[in-house]
Amino acid sequence: MAFDHAVVVGAGIGGLLSAAALAPRFDRVTILERDELPADATHRRGVPQGEQMHVLLAIGQDAIEELLPGIGAAWADAGAAWFDSTRDVASFSSQGWTARGPSEAWTYGLRRLVLERTVRDRIRGIPNVTIEQETVTGLRASRDGMRVTAVELRGDSAIEADLIVDASGRTSHAREWIAALGFEPPVAHEIVSDIVYSTALVRLRDDALRADIRGVLAPPTPISPRGAVLLPCGDGLHQIVAVAQNASRAPAGRDEFLAELDEAPTPVIADAARRAEFVDDPKPFKIRGTRRTRWEDMASRPDGFVAVGDAVLALNPIYGQGMSVAAVEALTMRDLVASADAADPAGLARRIQEAFRSTLDFVFDSGLRSDARFSATTLHGVEAPPPPKSRVLGALATEDWKVAVALRYVSHYFSAAPVQRPEIRARIRAWSSSGRRPRNPDPAVVPKPFDGQPLPR
Numbered sequence: 001m002a003f004d005h006a007v008v009v010g011a012g013i014g015g016l017l018s019a020a021a022l023a024p025r026f027d028r029v030t031i032l033e034r035d036e037l038p039a040d041a042t043h044r045r046g047v048p049q050g051e052q053m054h055v056l057l058a059i060g061q062d063a064i065e066e067l068l069p070g071i072g073a074a075w076a077d078a079g080a081a082w083f084d085s086t087r088d089v090a091s092f093s094s095q096g097w098t099a100r101g102p103s104e105a106w107t108y109g110l111r112r113l114v115l116e117r118t119v120r121d122r123i124r125g126i127p128n129v130t131i132e133q134e135t136v137t138g139l140r141a142s143r144d145g146m147r148v149t150a151v152e153l154r155g156d157s158a159i160e161a162d163l164i165v166d167a168s169g170r171t172s173h174a175r176e177w178i179a180a181l182g183f184e185p186p187v188a189h190e191i192v193s194d195i196v197y198s199t200a201l202v203r204l205r206d207d208a209l210r211a212d213i214r215g216v217l218a219p220p221t222p223i224s225p226r227g228a229v230l231l232p233c234g235d236g237l238h239q240i241v242a243v244a245q246n247a248s249r250a251p252a253g254r255d256e257f258l259a260e261l262d263e264a265p266t267p268v269i270a271d272a273a274r275r276a277e278f279v280d281d282p283k284p285f286k287i288r289g290t291r292r293t294r295w296e297d298m299a300s301r302p303d304g305f306v307a308v309g310d311a312v313l314a315l316n317p318i319y320g321q322g323m324s325v326a327a328v329e330a331l332t333m334r335d336l337v338a339s340a341d342a343a344d345p346a347g348l349a350r351r352i353q354e355a356f357r358s359t360l361d362f363v364f365d366s367g368l369r370s371d372a373r374f375s376a377t378t379l380h381g382v383e384a385p386p387p388p389k390s391r392v393l394g395a396l397a398t399e400d401w402k403v404a405v406a407l408r409y410v411s412h413y414f415s416a417a418p419v420q421r422p423e424i425r426a427r428i429r430a431w432s433s434s435g436r437r438p439r440n441p442d443p444a445v446v447p448k449p450f451d452g453q454p455l456p457r
């Protein structure tokens with residue numbers, strides 16, 4: 001037996017993937033989106049970050065492929081780049097260049113606008129999913145107040161549903177909507193890092209990067225809070241980002257953008273940018289930081305309502321996790337809905353929200369550990385974790401490609417298990433007692449990658 005009707009608020013990545021997750025078990029899924037959705041990959045108001053560089057982590061890519069089989073092929077058809085995220089991308093940390101070696105974490109590089117358009121096209125092809133242009137303004141509850149039964153729309157109409165998923169993003173009003181039904185709204189925790197971004201689309205000169213380098217990461221660090229990233233985004237183009245934490249203004253215009261890239265800890269990206277053809281002007285963007293709304297901790301909550309994506313956890317974008325978190329949540333929701341009894345849906349929404357907890361804890365806590373190291377970061381509702389006891393892992397990763405790849409797997413798969421394996425632990429112990437120092441200190445010279453069999457994940 002199927003559930004009758006699900007409503008999803010918002011047709012961003014979180015909303016689209018939620019619809020893919022619910023469609024197999026619901027007779028109808030309606031996505032309500034306030035923007036008029038373009039047919040092609042053009043920018044729109046509701047997703048202001050759409051023109052900024054977006055990285056898809058391996059866990060997110062795998063989850064989207066499972067929800068929408070064949071999506072990787074659609075991205076390839078749309079011109080996406082395909083690269084080994086640890087061998088082909090050089091990464092500069094506060095301890096120097098990280099060693100590069102082959103991995104199983106291959107990812108697509110494509111612009112966010114193209115990614116969202118291809119996902120949207122697939123969702124439009126699901127027969128029981130419709131997308132309607134509506135703005136949701138509130139929720140309605142059952143007579144006893146314990147079940148959300150409908151969304152209210154601008155203009156005073158309402159649409160009933162068995163399950164309502166809020167995927168309305170970073171500016172979600174769902175806390176107020178729930179409060180208006182008489183519930184204590186969930187607590188929100190914030191890490192305020194004042195991040196400024198500026199992304200430009202460029203065509204690099206053929207000789208801009210050595211043949212073994214497809215991209216370069218030099219994220220901000222507490223010592224060097226201005227960073228830069230360069231990655232392929234398909235059709236032979238690259239995106240370059242100038243990014244800074246604890247900053248007040250994003251660089252606007254090419255001259256400011258290039259000057260900002262000069263402040264990054266490696267000159268490699270600025271050099272490539274100076275000789276590149278700019279396809280468009282840098283797009284500035286400013287964001288406060290990470291905000292986690294603890295929906296899973298509500299003591300009393302109505303049934304029939306789930307929040308996903310940025311509406312739950314809007315992250316510091318420098319870690320490139322938001323879309324992947326939304327994809328993992330959608331997959332989790334799909335599995336719980338698949339095994340639920342449509343005749344007895346009580347508690348389903350709570351189980352779904354609770355099941356997101358471990359992913360959210362991992363991602364939030366790792367971001368907190370990094371962001372709290374920046375002196376101007378302020379924390380609201382959370383404590384600063386103790387500083388790391390040792391920096392051995394990062395130092396060893398400058399010379400041992402297996403440790404470097406294991407470390408990247410931690411970020412790509414939201415799990416600490418890759419660095420806890422006996423082989424990796426033995427390498428860490430041996431290095432710690434050797435008294436060696438980080439390698440590759442010259443920021444202008446990217447070391448060559450190591451060869452070998454990809455480290456299994």
Ligand SMILES: Cc1cc2nc3c(=O)[nH]c(=O)nc-3n(C[C@H](O)[C@H](O)[C@H](O)COP(=O)(O)OP(=O)(O)OC[C@H]3O[C@@H](n4cnc5c(N)ncnc54)[C@H](O)[C@@H]3O)c2cc1C
Nearest residue numbers: 010012013014034046049054055136169309310317322323
């Ligand atoms: C500068 C920047 C860079 C980023 N880089 C990365 C990255 O590299 N990798 C990564 O994975 N993530 C990145 N992110 C995060 C990523 O953009 C988000 O995590 C992701 O878009 C979340 O998707 P969502 O569907 O939850 O929200 P959104 O994509 O914001 O979509 C929300 C949708 O809801 C609609 N909506 C809002 N209110 C209503 C309403 N009341 N009624 C109807 N519709 C409504 C909006 O119009 C919009 O379409 C970045 C974010 C920023 C700001």
